[in-house]
Amino acid sequence: MKDKIAGKAATCLIVYFGIKRCHIELLSKRAIPVFKTYGIEFTYDNLVDHIQCRTEDLINDKMSIDDTYLFLRKRAGRVQGLAVNLENISVRIEEKMVIDHFNLHLGRGEQLIIQGANGAGKTTLLRAILGLLPIAEGTIKIGDYLVGGEQWKQNRNVIGYVHQENIKNNFPISSGEVVQIGLGTSRISKSDSEYQVEVAMRRTNSFHLIDQPYHTLSRGEMQRVSLARCLCQNARVFLLDEPTSFLDQQGKEDLLLMLQELSRNEAPTMVLVSHDLQWIEQFNWSRKELKGGRLC
Amino acid sequence: MLELLSLTPILKGLIVLALAGLTFPITGVYLFRLNLLPLRFMLMHGAILGGAMALAMQVNPFWTTIVVNLILVLFMANISRSLKIDAGQISSFFMVISISLAFIFIYKFNVPAKDTLTLLWGNLFTLSWVEVIGIGSFAIVLVGFQYYFRRQLRALFFDREIAFTSGINESRLYYAVVFLVAITVALAMKLIGALLLDAILLLPPVIASFRAKSLKGMIIGSAIWGGVFAIGGFFLSIAIDIPASSSIAAIASVAFIIIYFFRHK
Numbered sequence: 001m002k003d004k005i006a007g008k009a010a011t012c013l014i015v016y017f018g019i020k021r022c023h024i025e026l027l028s029k030r031a032i033p034v035f036k037t038y039g040i041e042f043t044y045d046n047l048v049d050h051i052q053c054r055t056e057d058l059i060n061d062k063m064s065i066d067d068t069y070l071f072l073r074k075r076a077g078r079v080q081g082l083a084v085n086l087e088n089i090s091v092r093i094e095e096k097m098v099i100d101h102f103n104l105h106l107g108r109g110e111q112l113i114i115q116g117a118n119g120a121g122k123t124t125l126l127r128a129i130l131g132l133l134p135i136a137e138g139t140i141k142i143g144d145y146l147v148g149g150e151q152w153k154q155n156r157n158v159i160g161y162v163h164q165e166n167i168k169n170n171f172p173i174s175s176g177e178v179v180q181i182g183l184g185t186s187r188i189s190k191s192d193s194e195y196q197v198e199v200a201m202r203r204t205n206s207f208h209l210i211d212q213p214y215h216t217l218s219r220g221e222m223q224r225v226s227l228a229r230c231l232c233q234n235a236r237v238f239l240l241d242e243p244t245s246f247l248d249q250q251g252k253e254d255l256l257l258m259l260q261e262l263s264r265n266e267a268p269t270m271v272l273v274s275h276d277l278q279w280i281e282q283f284n285w286s287r288k289e290l291k292g293g294r295l296c
Numbered sequence: 297m298l299e300l301l302s303l304t305p306i307l308k309g310l311i312v313l314a315l316a317g318l319t320f321p322i323t324g325v326y327l328f329r330l331n332l333l334p335l336r337f338m339l340m341h342g343a344i345l346g347g348a349m350a351l352a353m354q355v356n357p358f359w360t361t362i363v364v365n366l367i368l369v370l371f372m373a374n375i376s377r378s379l380k381i382d383a384g385q386i387s388s389f390f391m392v393i394s395i396s397l398a399f400i401f402i403y404k405f406n407v408p409a410k411d412t413l414t415l416l417w418g419n420l421f422t423l424s425w426v427e428v429i430g431i432g433s434f435a436i437v438l439v440g441f442q443y444y445f446r447r448q449l450r451a452l453f454f455d456r457e458i459a460f461t462s463g464i465n466e467s468r469l470y471y472a473v474v475f476l477v478a479i480t481v482a483l484a485m486k487l488i489g490a491l492l493l494d495a496i497l498l499l500p501p502v503i504a505s506f507r508a509k510s511l512k513g514m515i516i517g518s519a520i521w522g523g524v525f526a527i528g529g530f531f532l533s534i535a536i537d538i539p540a541s542s543s544i545a546a547i548a549s550v551a552f553i554i555i556y557f558f559r560h561k
Contacts, residue, residue, distance in 0.1 A: 130461055157463035171329050172508040173454055181451040184463035213509045214454075233462055 006031055007051040008059050012068040015040060030056060038065075066264060067284065070109070073267060079109030081269030082143035082158060082236045084129070089138030090293075091121075091128045098124045100293030101138070109267040113280050116290035122273035125290065126239045129271070130161055142237055157184050160235025160268075162226045164245040175217065175225045176201070176210040182232030200232035201225070204258060220251030227258060231266070238262075240272040244279050252279050259283075300534055305421040308428050310530055313420065313540065316487055317526020319435040321500035321518035322442050323480040325511075326473045328501055329453035334384040334391075335372070335474065336497075339481035340490045341394040342368045346482070348398040348412045352405035358427050358486055365478040368394065373471050383474075418489030418541050431483055438476060442515060445469065450511050488541035495529075495545035496522055499552055506559045525551065 001022040003010065011031035014022055015038045024031075027044035028051045035042045050056060055075055059068055073079050084106040091099035098121040106112055116122050127133040129140055131147045140147035145155055160182075179197045188196075201207040206224035209217060214225065223243055230238055240259075244252050256279070263270060263285075273290075274280050280287065288295045300306045327336060346361030353360075368390050376383045402409050423431075442449065451459035452466050452473070459466040484493040504517030529544030536543075 130457075132457055132460065155463070156461060159461055161458065161461040163457070171453055172505060172510055172514050173450065174510040177450055177510055177512075178454060180447060181454060181458060181462050183447060184451075185448065185465075211509070229458075229462075 005051060007053050007056040008034060009053070009055045009068070009072055011035060011040075012059070012065055013072065016065050016069045026051075028056065070264060070267060074107065074109045077108065079267035080236050081109035081267055083108050083141075084237060084269055084271070085139075085141040086129070087139045087141075089128065089140060090136045091124055091133055092136045093124065093133075097136075098293055099128065099135075102294060104295065106269055106271070109263075109269055111263055111270040111283075111285035112272070113283060113285050113287040114271065114273045114290050114295070115275060115277065115280060115287060116273070117275060120290045121293055122275075122290055123241050126161070126241050126271070126273060129239060130159055131156065157182075157233050158235060159237045159239060160230025160233050161239050161241070162223065162230060162243055163241045164243070170215045173214050174210065175206065175212050175214050175221075178214050178225050179206075179210075179228045179232050182229040182234075184233065196232055197228075200228040203231055204228040218251070219246040220248070220254055223247065223251070223255055224258070227262070236268050238268050238270045240270065240274075242274055242276075243272070244274060244276045252276075256282055305423075306534075308423050308425070309420045309540065310527075312423060312428055312431050312487060313526045313530050313544075314523065315432055315435040316484065316522075317496055317544075318519050318523040319438045320480050320484055320496055321504075321522035322438055322515055323473075323477045324497040324499075324501040324522075325504075325514055325518055326449075326453075326477055327498065328505075330470070330473060331384070332387075332474065332477060334387040335369075335477065336481060338368060338372065338387040338391040338394065339365050339478055340485065340493075341391045341398070342478075343482050343485045343490065344412060344416075345394040345398040345401070347414075348401040348407055351407045351411055352401045358430075361485065362479055362482045364394075365482045366475065369474050369478040373474060377467075416490045417539065418485060418487050418492070420487050420540050423486075427486075431487075434479060434483065438480070441472070441476065445472075446512075449473070453511065488544055492541040492545040495541075495548040496526060499548040500525065503552055503555050506555060521548075521551070 001014065001019050003022065003024050005026045006024040007028040008030045011034040015034060021041040024042065024044045026046045026048060029047060029049050055072070059071065063071065084104065086102055086104040089099060089102050090097060114122055114125070124133060128135050129147065142158055145152040145158065176197055179200055180193060182200065183193055183196065198207060201210060204224040204227045206221065206228050209221055209225060214222065217225065243255060247255060262268065301310060327333060342365045343361040346364035347357045349364065350357035350360035372383060372386045372390055375381065376386045398412065401407060402412060448459070448464045448469055451462055451464050452469050456466050480497065481493065484497055488496060500518040500521035501514065503521050504514050508514035508517050525544050525548040529547045530540055532547060533540040533543035
């Protein structure tokens with residue numbers, strides 16, 4: 001491969017895409033350790049200390065190649081996620097202030113874990129973002145949509161919601177039908193609908209469950225089907241509420257891998273709330289604690 | 297026995313019962329899935345109120361019961377939404393109000409209570425052609441509604457919050473469902489009476505749920521069982537000369553017991 005200029009960002013992309021040999025006309029010194037680490041054969045015409053590029057400054061040595069790739073996609077706006085902005089929101093439930101002048105700003109494709117004790121208001125926060133709970137003050141914006149506004153009502157499906165899979169009714173519904181719920185009000189042909197359901201279920205390794213009654217699935221399988229539903233919905237923001245609540249160890253590991261893969265590929269903006277400290281330790285997502293109605 | 301079908305009232309009865317049997321259990325599925333059983337009691341009492349009002353004002357009881365039930369549902373839905381009270385609790389309140397108003401009408405307008413209470417038994421063979429066409433049209437609307445909104449209904453029954461976040465106007469859909477249930481109960485009362493309408497409304501979905509693995513399976517199963525009970529009950533009633541409502545309920549109950557027993561085999 002030949003390129004005119006390569007800094008650290010371009011070098012990471014060369015590694016990510018599996019290129020083994022390259023010639024660069026103008027190479028940044030910061031790129032050389034990356035090439036050496038991953039055994040890439042490289043030559044160059046001119047070597048400079050660094051390239052005048054803000055992106056190169058933002059990539060630090062602790063970032064893996066995968067992290068850097070995702071970071072570059074976000075910088076280029078090549079992610080599915082939408083920005084989430086909560087400005088000074090307060091939520092009261094029966095006169096009790098559960099969320100108190102809360103602010104949150106997530107860029108497109110960013111991931112955040114919100115931890116906190118039971119009753120800290122984590123679920124309330126997610127339900128407020130979804131528009132299921134009225135906010136006493138402040139504003140919530142998902143991308144350009146103001147939650148509760150007219151435009152948002154037409155585009156509510158930009159948010160995919162995965163709750164604790166504690167659905168109490170057991171009415172007959174197949175897993176495929178659950179995933180199809182994600183298609184919402186879209187009027188598409190039966191074959192298109194079946195195709196979208198299949199693609200979403202294959203993405204979460206749940207296609208073999210398509211005809212199985214949903215309520216006979218294990219909790220881990222239910223989570224796979226729910227994530228497939230969100231993918232089918234083409235959700236650009238994922239809100240996950242205590243997704244490990246009823247999962248065994250294997251289920252937790254599977255879910256971890258699925259979410260990491262999702263964040264690498266589609267890169268939706270994701271907010272995960274959990275009090276399962278051991279499990280969330282394994283993510284390299286940013287993390288905050290909800291305490292007294294505010295983020296710490 | 298088939299020669300009886302040359303009699304118009306009998307023929308109309310068969311047509312209407314077949315239509316009702318094949319389509320009304322769809323709303324039975326809605327009743328179960330949205331836990332609207334208290335609403336059904338309210339509508340049954342509302343129909344008695346409608347009957348009492350119609351007899352007092354000497355108007356058509358068939359249409360009056362439908363209008364009264366729709367008004368009750370409208371009130372119930374608005375109060376439930378604005379005061380954030382469970383629809384079941386409000387239904388219980390309106391149930392009591394309806395029956396008390398019915399008795400006020402009966403008392404104040406000297407309506408023979410016996411006439412009002414004929415609603416409890418239904419009146420299949422007194423339908424006019426307009427009523428037959430009305431019920432037929434409603435059956436078509438019901439099937440069309442189920443087909444057109446099948447995906448949204450599935451979401452609503454699965455989880456209202458998930459339906460909401462999938463972009464479905466679940467609140468509007470819920471009230472549409474409640475309205476359809478109201479009309480169905482009013483019509484079913486006219487056909488087989490208040491006491492036995494469950495045979496055509498609720499037993500088919502219950503039996504279908506034993507085997508169904510999907511909502512589609514449950515809807516189709518309910519319609520088939522409803523049709524079997526209605527048509528089978530109709531011919532049984534002619535064959536052994538008993539009221540159609542009783543024969544429908546008898547066939548449905550026997551089928552329920554047999555199927556319940558064999559589902560474990």
